[in-house]
Amino acid sequence: MADPATVPLTGWGRTAPTPATVVPVRGPEDAGTALAARTQRGLVARGLARSYNDAAQNAGGLVLDMTAADRVLDVDLAGAEIEVEAGISLDRLMNLFVPMGLFVPVTPGTRYVTVGGAIAADIHGKNHHVAGTFSQHVAWLDLLTADGQVRRIGPDRDPDLFWATAGGMGLTGVILRVRLRMTPIETSRLLVDTDRTPDLDSLMTLLTETDHLYDYSVAWIDCVATGARMGRSVLTRGRFARRDELTEKQRADPLRYSGAVRLSTPGVFPSGLLNQATVAAFNEVWYRKSPRHKRDQLQTIGAFFHPLDGVGNWNRVYGPRGFVQYQFVVPHGGEDAMRRALIRISSSGHASFLAVLKRFGEGNPGMLSFPVSGWTLALDIPVVEGLAGLLDELDELVVGAGGRVYLAKDPRVRPDLFGQMYPRLESFRDVRRRVDPEGVFTSDLARRLSL
Amino acid sequence: MIDALGSIGSLLLVGGTSDIAVATARRYLAERPLRVVVAARDTPRRAAVADELRGAGGQVEVVDFDADDPASPAGAVAAATANGDIDVAVVAFGQLGDAARLRTDSVAAAHLAQVNFVAAVAVGTELAGRMRTQGHGVIVALSSVAGERVRKTNYVYGSTKAGMDAFYSGLGDSLAGSGVSVLVVRPGFVRSKMTEGMPDAPLATTPEVVAEAIVAGVRARRHTIWVPGALRWVMTGLRHTPRAIFRRLSF
Ligand SMILES: Cc1cc2nc3c(=O)[nH]c(=O)nc-3n(C[C@H](O)[C@H](O)[C@H](O)COP(=O)(O)OP(=O)(O)OC[C@H]3O[C@@H](n4cnc5c(N)ncnc54)[C@H](O)[C@@H]3O)c2cc1C
Ligand SMILES: NC(=O)c1ccc[n+]([C@@H]2O[C@H](COP(=O)([O-])OP(=O)(O)OC[C@H]3O[C@@H](n4cnc5c(N)ncnc54)[C@H](OP(=O)(O)O)[C@@H]3O)[C@@H](O)[C@H]2O)c1
Numbered sequence: 001m002a003d004p005a006t007v008p009l010t011g012w013g014r015t016a017p018t019p020a021t022v023v024p025v026r027g028p029e030d031a032g033t034a035l036a037a038r039t040q041r042g043l044v045a046r047g048l049a050r051s052y053n054d055a056a057q058n059a060g061g062l063v064l065d066m067t068a069a070d071r072v073l074d075v076d077l078a079g080a081e082i083e084v085e086a087g088i089s090l091d092r093l094m095n096l097f098v099p100m101g102l103f104v105p106v107t108p109g110t111r112y113v114t115v116g117g118a119i120a121a122d123i124h125g126k127n128h129h130v131a132g133t134f135s136q137h138v139a140w141l142d143l144l145t146a147d148g149q150v151r152r153i154g155p156d157r158d159p160d161l162f163w164a165t166a167g168g169m170g171l172t173g174v175i176l177r178v179r180l181r182m183t184p185i186e187t188s189r190l191l192v193d194t195d196r197t198p199d200l201d202s203l204m205t206l207l208t209e210t211d212h213l214y215d216y217s218v219a220w221i222d223c224v225a226t227g228a229r230m231g232r233s234v235l236t237r238g239r240f241a242r243r244d245e246l247t248e249k250q251r252a253d254p255l256r257y258s259g260a261v262r263l264s265t266p267g268v269f270p271s272g273l274l275n276q277a278t279v280a281a282f283n284e285v286w287y288r289k290s291p292r293h294k295r296d297q298l299q300t301i302g303a304f305f306h307p308l309d310g311v312g313n314w315n316r317v318y319g320p321r322g323f324v325q326y327q328f329v330v331p332h333g334g335e336d337a338m339r340r341a342l343i344r345i346s347s348s349g350h351a352s353f354l355a356v357l358k359r360f361g362e363g364n365p366g367m368l369s370f371p372v373s374g375w376t377l378a379l380d381i382p383v384v385e386g387l388a389g390l391l392d393e394l395d396e397l398v399v400g401a402g403g404r405v406y407l408a409k410d411p412r413v414r415p416d417l418f419g420q421m422y423p424r425l426e427s428f429r430d431v432r433r434r435v436d437p438e439g440v441f442t443s444d445l446a447r448r449l450s451l
Numbered sequence: 452m453i454d455a456l457g458s459i460g461s462l463l464l465v466g467g468t469s470d471i472a473v474a475t476a477r478r479y480l481a482e483r484p485l486r487v488v489v490a491a492r493d494t495p496r497r498a499a500v501a502d503e504l505r506g507a508g509g510q511v512e513v514v515d516f517d518a519d520d521p522a523s524p525a526g527a528v529a530a531a532t533a534n535g536d537i538d539v540a541v542v543a544f545g546q547l548g549d550a551a552r553l554r555t556d557s558v559a560a561a562h563l564a565q566v567n568f569v570a571a572v573a574v575g576t577e578l579a580g581r582m583r584t585q586g587h588g589v590i591v592a593l594s595s596v597a598g599e600r601v602r603k604t605n606y607v608y609g610s611t612k613a614g615m616d617a618f619y620s621g622l623g624d625s626l627a628g629s630g631v632s633v634l635v636v637r638p639g640f641v642r643s644k645m646t647e648g649m650p651d652a653p654l655a656t657t658p659e660v661v662a663e664a665i666v667a668g669v670r671a672r673r674h675t676i677w678v679p680g681a682l683r684w685v686m687t688g689l690r691h692t693p694r695a696i697f698r699r700l701s702f
Pocket of ligand 2: 466467468469470471472491492494496497516517518519542543544545546566593594595596637638639640641642643644645646
């Protein structure tokens with residue numbers, strides 16, 4: 001175990017820093033040593049810290065930096081399965097496996113997340129409506145639990161512990177190794193259709209009628225526009241291209257992959273600090289520049305999935321007080337709540353950069369897993385006076401519609417409302433009581449919400 | 452934990468029956484439910500405060516605290532943190548004393564110093580130790596403008612507040628980097644139990660206004676606030692008033 005250091009930690013939103021002792025973990029032994037060396041303040045794993053909040057923080061305790069545990073342990077190309085250590089990033093997996101014709105089963109809007117973090121938050125991607133969440137592609141995983149045991153669990157082995165761990169935000173133990181089912185691809189390009197929709201209703205109609213035709217789908221929605229243009233958006237949907245759909249030049253090297261992205265669609269990206277005027281101007285240009293309808297455009301993985309990864313530390317544009325990402329889902333039937341939430345947000349005057357709207361497919365048994373069949377909206381809001389009240393109001397709307405907020409992003413939900421959002425919270429607590437009766441695994445998030 | 456937008460989950464009131472402390476708890480409870488620990492002497496008023504805060508949505512715990520007892524600060528802070536972290540601790544106990552009597556009664560003067568200064572130092576030391584281990588938390592210390600420039604009419608009280616103000620300001624500096632911070636609150640005249648029956652001083656205010664300022668100060672991570680805010684500039688003036696003139700001011 002290398003020397004630990006006490007440092008202030010935050011998540012991607014750069015709010016609420018707390019100091020913890022960071023222990024670098026290179027493998028199972030390091031994790032076991034750290035577990036044995038814990039104090040009363042307990043410990044939690046940390047991946048690439050792309051969760052926006054305090055999930056991978058543990059004030060006064062230990063935080064296990066998993067990013068050095070990043071080896072590939074086994075590859076089954078024919079069966080499209082790989083076995084990896086949990087600290088490996090999706091970026092690395094793409095670099096290694098796209099050229100071999102395997103893509104990660106689910107990718108978030110950044111590829112700088114670890115496999116452990118992807119399972120702990122049970123992340124979703126643009127393909128949720130057809131592929132579900134990341135954890136649904138895990139054959140098994142090895143979990144170091146509070147008693148020092150390493151347990152191999154999966155949907156068919158101790159499913160309760162597995163479905164508490166998937167979406168469990170690191171609170172059941174440390175994920176060490178993972179066997180993951182990958183997605184076979186013929187090429188590294190996507191065939192993309194773009195549609196511009198003038199308002200929210202036309203967007204929802206289009207998604208309801210035709211989303212099943214695409215593997216990947218997401219809408220970028222303008223949260224500053226009000227009135228008749230409220231909810232105007234640019235919808236991009238696609239699937240991986242077959243070899244014969246590439247240009248002749250591309251066909252020479254169909255699985256060529258480089259993570260680098262050139263920012264193409266928006267054309268401009270506001271530099272310096274954001275305010276209402278720059279955001280409104282940006283959203284206007286971005287909407288006008290996008291094609292009304294475009295079909296079968298070939299795009300790279302980077303451009304299609306991770307446009308923001310091209311911008312470096314864009315989380316700093318929100319200024320020193322940081323920002324909050326608010327993401328919620330409302331089940332089908334909650335369309336009106338979605339509409340009212342958008343009206344409330346766009347009329348609040350809080351500058352918010354492009355928001356993302358997606359239609360989710362079915363949920364899974366994950367006790368704290370976020371997605372449920374319905375509509376999800378995610379947007380950034382810089383920390384400003386009065387934001388706590390606005391978000392509490394939005395939460396009430398969301399809960400009223402049977403919806404919930406996303407634990408990987410939320411830094412401020414009311415604990416009592418959180419309980420109403422996740423009806424399986426008690427089952428989660430039961431599992432934790434079983435495998436970790438003393439609450440050795442804990443985090444700022446766990447303390448804040450009494451998970 | 453104090454969340455990204457400054458909302459809190461647990462509050463400790465040391466001197467839990469203080470009007471300012473209770474107003475602060477009510478102000479927080481108006482935003483969301485939270486755990487409130489009331490540390491105070493066992494009196495009917497303590498029971499009434501606990502009931503009131505429960506009615507306002509608080510998950511209330513009561514622990515014994517008596518500033519006259521040297522063992523009490525350690526015991527009270529340990530009991531208050533036994534069931535979980537404390538996000539914000541308000542140090543609100545204190546007495547005004549009878550200025551006329553304090554002039555001649557050395558036992559009474561020493562007792563006031565015990566309550567307002569010695570016990571406050573012990574409580575601050577215990578809280579800081581506990582919060583350092585937590586790695587987070589805010590200590591709110593109710594100082595007073597009376598301690599900023601001590602007046603001849605209540606110099607004993609003023610000096611105890613000057614001492615506790617200096618202690619908590621220094622404590623705050625010593626905690627830099629620990630995740631813990633201290634907010635020193637300097638109210639002017641507040642219409643509370645403490646000042647009952649006294650005529651209003653200029654810029655007199657209410658426990659509710661002080662509570663509002665405390666919540667905003669914690670949210671903004673301030674280190675020192677005056678209530679009302681204008682007192683900051685009044686006190687700057689008074690601090691620099693030559694002694695010969697200050698002595699002749701009629702307050
Ligand atoms: C630009 C951007 C876009 C994003 N887009 C999406 C998106 O489209 N969909 C989506 O679902 N999410 C999205 N996210 C959120 C992100 O995918 C999740 O927060 C993910 O958990 C981050 O992984 P990480 O490795 O950075 O984990 P961290 O942020 O470091 O940790 C997150 C949680 O995982 C736990 N954890 C990490 N490693 C382990 C381990 N080995 N064992 C046990 N627990 C562990 C931590 O304790 C913590 O609770 C996005 C984030 C950013 C910054
Ligand atoms: N009111 C003002 O004008 C004013 C101005 C500036 C600063 N302050 C400061 O603000 C703080 C709160 O005052 P307040 O206005 O809210 O007055 P308050 O209502 O009288 O509160 C003071 C509290 O201190 C407690 N206390 C006194 N002696 C104690 C002891 N020996 N042990 C334990 N508790 C004891 C009392 O509790 P019991 O119920 O046990 O008696 C009382 O509830 C005080 O520190 C005061 O100095 C007040």
